Amino acid sequence: MTATHGVLHFNDMPDVLLSKIFSLVSDTRTRNVISLVCRKWCKLERSTRTSLTLRGNIRDLYLIPDCFKAITNLDLSLLSPWGHPLLDSSNQALFLARLLGNSFPAVVSLTIYVRNPSTLYFLAPQWPNLSHVKLVRWHPRFNAPPGSDFLPLFEHCHSLASLDLSQFYCWTEDVQPALEAYPTIAASLFHLNVLSISEGFKSNDLLDITSSCPNLRELLATCIFDHRFIGFVGDETLISIASNCPRLSLLHLVDTTSSSTTWADRDDDGYAPEDAMIRHTALGDFFTGLPLLEEVVLDVCNNVRDTWPALELLNSKCPRLKSLKLGHFHGICRAIDSSPDGVALCRGLGSLSIKNCADLTDSGLIAISLGCSKLTKFEIQGCKRITETGMWNFSHILRRTLIDVKISFCKNLNAVSSLKALEPIQDQIQRLHIDCVWESVKLLEGEASSSSALPSVKLLEGEASSSSALPAEFNNFQNEKRSLISEETSSNKKMKHSDGNGGDFCTKIWANLQYLSLCIAVGELLIPLPLAGLEECPMLEEVHIKIVGDCRHQPRPLLPAFGLSSLVCYPQLSKMKLDCGDIIGFALTAPVGHIDLSMWERFYLKGIDGLNLKELNYWPPQDMDVNQRTLSLPAAGLLAQCRNLRTLIVHGTANEHFMKFFLKIPPLRNVQLREDYYPAPENETTTEMRVDSCARFEDALNRRQIPD
Incomplete structure (x- = not known):
């Protein structure tokens, strides 16, 4: 039998198969490139694009x-x-x-x-x-x-x-x-x-909506849970919602104050000033009436105490539950003996967020990790009693599944201790949020010399110290951890670095980290971030930096720049969101010894030109007296030095001649000004960019020869 020799081209495939292949491509730029190959591919690509x-x-x-x-x-x-x-x-x-x-x-x-x-x-x-x-x-x-x-x-x-x-x-x-x-x-x-x-729905509004829409399967609403207001949401409202819409699979009920972006006080006790009018018995009836729940968010912003009996019902009454977020729920897991209780019984959870739980301890966190063994995403915010030890134990137990972690406003977890606590999942975590809280740069450098050492396993003072107080799995991984400490530190996942004082320390590579979110107080620096343990992130593609605070009472920074240049150590970094929208300052004039917003913008944007960014979202700071976010001259000049930008979104306003600076960026092809802050200007006369000036800028942008 003679073999047939020939060349089979990809284009010889039937159109049906090519259409199936093209339909699986979701990246917009890739689809655009496909359409440029030939007329046949262009036609097939156009016929298979659905978004x-x-x-x-x-x-x-x-x-x-x-x-x-x-x-x-x-x-x-x-x-x-x-x-x-x-x-x-x-x-x-x-x-x-x-x-x-x-x-x-x-x-x-x-x-x-x-x-x-x-x-x-x-x-x-x-x-x-x-x-x-x-x-x-x-x-x-x-x-x-x-x-x-x-x-x-x-x-x-x-x-x-x-x-x-x-x-x-x-x-x-x-x-x-x-x-x-x-x-x-x-x-x-x-x-x-x-x-x-923003005003929040009152009880009667929610009941009217749910009674009008009895077939709702997904409901997301802003509510008023504070009993000091008329029409607050309480026990009866929750039970009525479950009665009106029994088919709900996704439910988000969020208090109007939950979106506050003020820098939290890390020294408070974690309890809200008022208690919500929600009892655990009513919560149990509420969960019982919604057996199809898959995702629940209850961010009440008022204390809901002793909730563990109601949360235990979630496992039996809501077997499909995969995602749970609780705000100001206290007593979610007692962890007083070897038997799991409360939220730890929700074994099917894949995502869990705990916000402002004042009495959650390390032992409770460990019990949750042992009970909710399928967690891939975990967020903890404002839990004052959680320590580095408890978080290390938590991440170690869930080291095979956990890939998305957020640690925010926890008193005992600053940036360095948060990263140390996540060492067991360093090689697999993909998304991470931490607060940039430095005790001091000097203290940080001192701790860096021992950053490779794993924290010792111990319980908080006042908790049970005997091994019988925790499940047997905890004792097993204690022994496993001791063996990890004695392993050879020259692993191929560790790199040597100098601490600047003649000594060396080792840090592991965050091999799969793709997204990093940071929250930092105004006036603080970003420079210590790599030294904290995040220097080796070869896959990091996107960074979101949110800066919060009032700079009107801040003195002049000691250093000339915030430290964006320290991010140059991340070779794949191409997307950034720099959110200065919650910075409050003086728009035009400042008292002696203070600087206005334009100089603060220079401080935060200096060094951004050294990053290889392709996409940038930038929120300028604001002056609340004039209620306007405007791009300043220093900010426009610094942004224009980002020579590789393709997309630039400024969430605010700008003068037309400032926008012309961006025409010097060769690959730039998408520029927008978005006034997506509330309350926005009531008419167009308060905006520097008029319709005609915006049209002129776009015409100039499109006339350029853009390299692809």
């Missing part, structure tokens, strides 16, 4: 693509000028709406910026089969009757099943009138997200 985000100026109608007929998920929230109405009452608005409808006829999921009700009035009839809608608006609502924003949507989209208002500024009285006016739409909703309502 698209439009960018550009809404005045350029001729740039709207008409080759994506299979698009089902369309995002129109990022069109520029950002924050301006997409459609008005003119004839051109109707033409644009029909053009969008004809270009994307198969859309069933829509994300759109809605400045006024006229936008949905024109667009909703174009897509009557919409099933999911997400509305975006940060500006104050127009003076219109309650619910008028949603009436066009409910009138034309009879298949609507999901409504997301998490980024839509409206009032609490806007939602219920629209639901009452269209009871059929309300009854068909299975997803409702109203987390953006």
Whole structure:
């Protein structure tokens, strides 16, 4: 038999197989490259793309693509000028709406910026089969009757099943009138997200919504749990919600104060000033009435005490539960004997977040790790009694599963001790958040010499000291840990570094860490971060830095820069979110001995040009007296030195001549100004970038030759 010699080209595959292969590609840039190979591939790529985000100026109608007929998920929230109405009452608005409808006829999921009700009035009839809608608006609502924003949507989209208002500024009285006016739409909703309502829903509002939407499977709402307010959410409200919507699988009930970004006091006792009117017996009835729960968030911001009996019911009454977040729940796990109790009985949990639990101890944390052995994500915030020892034991027990950890505002866990406590999972953790709390740089250098040593296993004072007080698994891993300490320190996962004083210390490589989130108080430095134990992160791609505090009372920094240049040791770092939006300072003038916001921006941005960033989101600091975030001249000049940026999003405003600095960045192709802070300016006259100036900048940006 003679073998046939020939060359089989990838393009010889049947179109059906090529379409299947292309449909599995999700990266936008990769799909764009595929479409440039040949006309056949371009046609197949266009026919298999189901998700698209439009960018550009809404005045350029001729740039709207008409080759994506299979698009089902369309995002129109990022069109520029950002924050301006997409459609008005003119004839051109109707033409644009029909053009969008004809270009994307198969859309069933829509994300759109809605400045006024006229936008949905024109667009909703174009897509009557919409099933999911997400509305975006940060500006104050127009003076219109309650619910008028949603009436066009409910009138034309009879298949609507999901409504997301998490980024839509409206009032609490806007939602219920629209639901009452269209009871059929309300009854068909299975997803409702109203987390953006800053005032918070009262008890009667929640009950009206849940009674109008009995088939809800996912509900996310901002509430008022403080009993000092009229209409607070308490026992009866929770039980009624379970009775009105028994099919809920996802439930987020968050207090209005839970999103506060002020730097927490690490020395308080962890208890809120007031107790919530929620008893553990009512919690038990609440969980019993929702047997399909898979994800629960209860961030009450008021004390809920002795909750372990109710949390024990979650394992038996809610067997599908995979994610749990509790805020100001106390007594979640007693850990007084070898038998697990409380939340430790929820053995199916894959994600657990504990916030402001004042009486959670190391032994309770260990009991949780032994009971919830499937945890892949764990967050702990404001738990004052947790120590490095307890966190090390926790991560060691879960070393085979845990890949996402957040440690924040814990009194006994600063940056160095948090990283030491995570040594058992250094080689597998993928996402990490810590607070940049340094006792002092000198103390940090002293501790670095012993950073490779594992903390000793011991219990807190006042707890049981006998080995019988904890399960047998704990005693087993104590012996295992002693053997780990005696292992050879020259492992191939350790690297030698100099501490600057003639000595050497060893640090492990964080081999799989891809995302790092940091919270730091205003005036503190980022420079000690690599020395704390995060120097070797070969896979780190994204860093999110949030700076919180009032710089009006801060003296001039001793050093000229915050320390962004210290991140140059991460070779794969390409994305950064630098959030200075919670920094409060003097916008124009400052008293003697203080500096204004422009100099603070210089302090925080200096050194960013040395990083190989491709994407940057930047929130400028603000002056609360003028309620405005504006990019200063030093900030614009420093950002313009990032020579590799492709995407730059400034969450604030800027002058037009400052924006021209960015035209000198060769690969830059996506620049936006977003006033996504509340309350946003009421009209466009408070914004430096007008519609015409934004158009001029975009024209200049598009005229450049952009290397790919």
